[in-house]
Amino acid sequence: xxxxxxxxxxxxxxSIQINELKKIKKVFxxxxxxxxxxxxxxxxxxxxxxxxxxxxxxxxxxxxFSSVGIPSFFCDPAQALHGDMGQxxxxxxxxxxxxxxxxxxxxxxxxxxxxxxxxxIGVASKTDSILLKASDIKLVLPKVRESDVTxxxxxxxTTITLLLGDxxxxxxxxxxxFSKERFKIFHPGGNIGNSLLLAKDIxxxxxxxxxxxxxxxxxEALKIMNKKKLGIVVILKNRFIKGLVTDGDLRRELxxxxxxxxxxxxxxxxxxxxxxxxxxxxxxxIMNEKKITSLLIVSDKDYKKGNKVLKGIIHIxxxxxxxx
Numbered sequence: 001x002x003x004x005x006x007x008x009x010x011x012x013x014x015s016i017q018i019n020e021l022k023k024i025k026k027v028f029x030x031x032x033x034x035x036x037x038x039x040x041x042x043x044x045x046x047x048x049x050x051x052x053x054x055x056x057x058x059x060x061x062x063x064x065f066s067s068v069g070i071p072s073f074f075c076d077p078a079q080a081l082h083g084d085m086g087q088x089x090x091x092x093x094x095x096x097x098x099x100x101x102x103x104x105x106x107x108x109x110x111x112x113x114x115x116x117x118x119x120x121i122g123v124a125s126k127t128d129s130i131l132l133k134a135s136d137i138k139l140v141l142p143k144v145r146e147s148d149v150t151x152x153x154x155x156x157x158t159t160i161t162l163l164l165g166d167x168x169x170x171x172x173x174x175x176x177x178f179s180k181e182r183f184k185i186f187h188p189g190g191n192i193g194n195s196l197l198l199a200k201d202i203x204x205x206x207x208x209x210x211x212x213x214x215x216x217x218x219x220e221a222l223k224i225m226n227k228k229k230l231g232i233v234v235i236l237k238n239r240f241i242k243g244l245v246t247d248g249d250l251r252r253e254l255x256x257x258x259x260x261x262x263x264x265x266x267x268x269x270x271x272x273x274x275x276x277x278x279x280x281x282x283x284x285x286i287m288n289e290k291k292i293t294s295l296l297i298v299s300d301k302d303y304k305k306g307n308k309v310l311k312g313i314i315h316i317x318x319x320x321x322x323x324x
Contacts, residue, residue, distance in 0.1 A: 012147075017156045020156040020159075020160065021156070021159060023160065024160055024163050024167070026140075027141065031137055032139060035139060036175070038093055038136075039093060045071045045089075045093075047072065047087070047088055047095070048061055048062040048072065048097070049074070049075050049106070049109060050098060051077055051098065051103045051106065053158050054099060054161065055074070056158075057161050057162050057165060058097045058165075059074045061165030064166065064169045065172075068169065068176075070169075073087075075087060075094075075109075088112070090117060090118055093118075094119065094120045094121070095123065095168075096109070096120060097161055097165070098122075098124050099141065099154065100126060101129025102126070102130050103131075110131065110134040113134075120134065120135045120137070121136070121139060123141060123164060125143055125157070142160070144156040144160055198276065198278065199279075199283050199295070199312075200276035201280065202314055202318045203311070203314045204313055205311060209228070209310065210230050210233045211233070211234045211236050211310065212234070212263075213236060213237070214235050214236065214237045214242050221235075221263055225245075230294060232245065232247070234271075234313070235267050236310065239310070240308050240309055241273065241308040244268045244271035244296070245266070271296060272292075272295065272296070273295075273296045273297070273303070273308055274296070274298075275298065276312070280319060283295055284316070287319075293315060293317075297314060298311050
């Protein structure tokens with residue numbers, strides 16, 4: 001086979017799956033609504049189960065639920081026979097995936113759930129399957145054409161199962177009014193967490209800030225700048241930002257140095273300030289656009305009122321260190 005046929009085969013397989021996934025709309029019915037309501041009203045945990053490839057799908061969906069603050073974990077039906085069943089309580093909801101619905105390993109888990117009246121949401125393609133017969137809520141997956149050359153290897157069937165699980169998660173997220181701010185809480189690290197950081201998460205404040213009264217001298221400003229090592233000094237008047245002096249400003253003034261010279265004579269008046277709730281990525285974009293290395297931060301309340309009470313400072317190095 002010529003290598004350029006590889007792309008043709010891949011395109012064919014992807015086209016089959018894309019077309020088959022459109023059948024997911026058949027699942028969005030009254031049973032789907034009942035499943036979402038059951039999850040929203042759950043007082044315990046959302047426990048996912050499945051065997052083989054369905055088990056892998058169940059693990060992924062469980063991870064998605066946990067990542068958005070919905071207590072969840074995966075329970076392996078085989079391990080459940082050796083004590084893990086004790087993790088499942090009456091207040092929990094059990095969501096079981098099995099495309100055929102007749103996987104024998106699920107039998108004991110279903111018997112346990114039915115015996116202790118634990119609510120079960122079954123996800124399978126056969127309405128007369130063991131799984132759906134034992135489920136309180138039945139989500140019937142449409143029959144799909146597999147995308148491999150034999151038409152037998154689980155491909156489209158696993159993808160549509162994953163899609164249904166994701167649709168459950170996103171619908172629940174919407175109803176719980178899940179936000180980027182809450183998402184950041186559960187993802188403090190990694191690229192996602194960094195992309196959600198706000199200015200207030202990165203800024204320095206308090207004694208770490210290089211600040212000085214507008215009444216102070218050039219020499220004192222130079223001393224503060226050397227001590228704080230941010231390349232700037234913020235000039236304050238009664239806590240309000242009056243101006244900004246950079247190391248470049250001070251170097252230029254050294255040529256005409258005079259202890260009597262007032263900071264007001266060469267500082268940048270009314271420097272740019274940003275809201276503490278500005279995304280850190282946007283702060284970096286502003287720095288690049290304005291060709292500056294620091295931004296002055298004010299509180300959300302003061303920003304809305306137009307007050308310039310300094311709350312913090314962001315240096316471009318802080319953003320780069322966070323991988324923004």
